[in-house]
Amino acid sequence: MVYSYQNICTVRTKILIDTGTHREENGFMDGIKYIVLTDKSILLLGNNQYTSNVESGSTRTEIKHWIELFFGVKVIAMNSHRLPGKGRRMGPIMGHTMHYKRMIITLQPGYSIPPLI
Template identity: 65%
Template sequence: MDEIKYPVLTEKTIRLLEKNQYTFDVSQKSTKTEIKQWIERFFNVKVIAMNSHIPPRKKKRIGPIIGHSIRYKRMIVTLQSGYSIPLFSNK
């Protein structure tokens, strides 16, 4: 469960929700099969396809020190029609 960090909600990912595609930021070490198995078990859904990419690094500056943001992998998960993942709780 530590491999999936959080769901991504941007303008593009909201448009992908109409196609039954969900986007998550995951650990860079995790593989597609690990994430697929975890999502299928945890959310009780059927995954059709997995796409992944690693976004470019962004510079961060704190005073005179220049560093980089933490690296992560972004996964786009396509679900079978009829399945969905609740991104927000109703609380």
């Protein structure tokens, strides 16, 4: 199935209505930033678990509905944790980068998500 920009925006709008969130969202796929490919996340692929960094303001239900509608899969569980930003020194001032949220999405057996690389 080929997804056009208009179809993806319609799906995104439907998710926001279904979950009851009234935030202003622009663009498509702004909930999921990118897929994480580390040693641990590659091992989790064997258990049908996918790891990705998501927008820090996104909720679990919003990401779950978006994945189920966009990829046509069934999500069993979602685990999330917020990772701290890295420290950055700018002269005498110590700053830090933005915090971000990472989700591990578990799918039912028999379902899979195609690679997004």
